Amino acid sequence: MTSTLNRAGQDRTDTTTPRVTIGEALTRLMAGGVPFRFTAYDGSTAGPQDSPIHLRLLNERGLSYLLSAPGDLGMARAYVSGDIALEGVHPGNPYDALVHLQSNLRFKMPSPAEAFALARGIGLGKLLPPEPPPQEALPRWRRLLEGFRHSKTRDAEAIHHHYDVSNRFYEMVLGPSMTYTCACFPHEGATLEEAQAFKYDLVCRKLDLKPGMRLLDVGCGWGGMVRHAAREYGVEVIGVTLSKEQAAWGQAAVEREGLADRAEVRFGDYREVSESGFDAVSSIGLTEHIGVRNYPAYFSLLRDKLVPGGRILNHCITRADNHVRGTGAFIDRYVFPDGELTGSGRIITTMQDVGLEVRHEENLREHYALTLKGWCENLVENWDECVADVGEGTAKVWGIYMAGSRLAFERNEIQLHQVLGVKPDEHGNAHFPLRPTWLS
Incomplete structure (x- = not known):
């Protein structure tokens, strides 16, 4: 069983969609496999055990950051908030991890149907964006309240x-x-x-x-x-x-x-x-x-x-x-x-x-x-x-x-x-x- 949202925005049980672990979902999105060790809070894992880079997804908020803002913004939110732990590198200089990821990370684009099935399998409630970390500036459209771009x-x-x-x-x-x-x-x-x-x-x-x-x-x-x-x-x-x-x-x-x-x-x-x-x-x-x-x-x-x-x-x-x-x-x-x-x-x-x-x-x-x-x-x-x-x-x-x-x-x-x-x-x-x- 997995979780979906009813009209009120609350979780309800869905008995028709098979549950998908976070590790399984990540593996399906990678071309050539997951190039680092991955462990999620649901107990699932992916990637080689001997990888020098170990990424731990610690909680549901981190997953929601990743799903609601795919790409570098969602990853940054989860990392800065402490919802993702990057082991094997010092947080003051994660250069080696970035080299490894940029050299080996290959995403494949799922079809809309596949993407929806993965989202339902994990739980559609995870798509709701949490509050951004306090270090984050306002989005550009909100900055208009401070004046036009490059005004004094x-x-x-x-x-x-x-x-x-x-x-x-x-x-x-x-x-x-x-x-x-x-x-x-x-x-x-x-x-x-x-x-x-x-x-x-x-x-x-x-x-x-x-x-x-x-x-x-x-x-x-x-x-x-x-x-x-x-x-x-x-x-x-x-x-x-x-x-x-x-x-x-x-x-x-x-x-x-x-x-x-x-x-x-x-x-x-x-x-x-x-x-x-x-x-x-x-x-x-x-x-x-x-x-x-x-x-x-x-x-x-x-x-x-x-x-x-x-x-x-x-x-x-x-x-x-x-x-x-x-x-x-x-x-x-x-x-x-x-x-x-x-x-x-x-x-x-x-x-x-x-x-x-x-x-x-x-x-x-x-x-x-x-x-x-x-x-x-x-x-x-x-x-x-x-x-x-x-x-x-x-x-x-x-x-x-x-x-x-x-x-x-x-x-x-x-x-x-x-x-x-x-x-x-x-x-x-x-x-x-x-x-x-x-x-x-």
């Missing part, structure tokens, strides 16, 4: 959701640099801190910064680029971030390092910066948040901030192609609400269309995989303190997000491009040397 109000809320978790949490995960963007490793043996410092210095050299110049750093985070440019190159810097927590931490670091006479980390929207006449603009990790349709306005605004001959360095995650797509249900709800990615070609085209001359670009995707590996190692090393600070559910979100992103960079599903542009003067002079100085 809605962007501020999206940034708050991701970046205002806890400065202490970020210190433990990111390390002393407090830099939450792709590092650039000068050699394979470089540490994460060395690679972040090298990245900032590479940006400064591409922008050809010199003492007395003025730099605007949009989406400045905790002010790593602001402080590096002011300290190492003697420039005057304004950094701006939509995260109040980041701004407070970054400005305190500026003052602690004795840089307040030429550097500022400001809380606010980059669109509200009133100053202009900058010699250079750096945008490191902001473009992912602004929306592809806003690229023309974004690059036009930054162009207008520059003096003739001024340079702009845009550093952001991209797709491997130039199609415009969202970030997927899990990333959108748990990590980057309203995030949107496209390819480097779209970025270069838009920069050219608004009058910026593109002089150089490079892809650092392997560097981002190494960066994420370092962050996951930091999370594992500081796991107990991270859980005490933000809770186990949030810490697990970060572990699976960073490990999954590492795999995506390794497999060329996403990339990281730096694009260097210049604003030519009225005569078309880019004030650019015959060969790039940062390569010498």
Whole structure:
């Protein structure tokens, strides 16, 4: 016997549909068998006993998460809520499990009749969605109450959701640099801190910064680029971030390092910066948040901030192609609400269309995989303190997000491009040397 719903939404006994165990249902949905060990709360099992990965479904709520939101969103809900246990890997770095699953997991699409029979066999009541975990952002249609997508109000809320978790949490995960963007490793043996410092210095050299110049750093985070440019190159810097927590931490670091006479980390929207006449603009990790349709306005605004001959360095995650797509249900709800990615070609085209001359670009995707590996190692090393600070559910979100992103960079599903542009003067002079100085 199995359970179905009557008109009142209550379970009633169905004597005609044979019962299906969860393990049996999973096996029927897999092409080539279940590639991991699976154990469910109903006592059923599936998959090889000697698999290095063991997934335990602990309760009915977990099953309802999986059935009511098939794919990465349902899996994330069950995992974050503790309704699924993933054994054989540390929750701060489930990279090996994700590699195994992505390499071996093959679903087959059942016919509507087969799908309905499986659902009835397990119990139609399991299709009712439970309340999502507290770490989950509202769906996009509900976010309309906060304003249209990429309005100032809605962007501020999206940034708050991701970046205002806890400065202490970020210190433990990111390390002393407090830099939450792709590092650039000068050699394979470089540490994460060395690679972040090298990245900032590479940006400064591409922008050809010199003492007395003025730099605007949009989406400045905790002010790593602001402080590096002011300290190492003697420039005057304004950094701006939509995260109040980041701004407070970054400005305190500026003052602690004795840089307040030429550097500022400001809380606010980059669109509200009133100053202009900058010699250079750096945008490191902001473009992912602004929306592809806003690229023309974004690059036009930054162009207008520059003096003739001024340079702009845009550093952001991209797709491997130039199609415009969202970030997927899990990333959108748990990590980057309203995030949107496209390819480097779209970025270069838009920069050219608004009058910026593109002089150089490079892809650092392997560097981002190494960066994420370092962050996951930091999370594992500081796991107990991270859980005490933000809770186990949030810490697990970060572990699976960073490990999954590492795999995506390794497999060329996403990339990281730096694009260097210049604003030519009225005569078309880019004030650019015959060969790039940062390569010498």
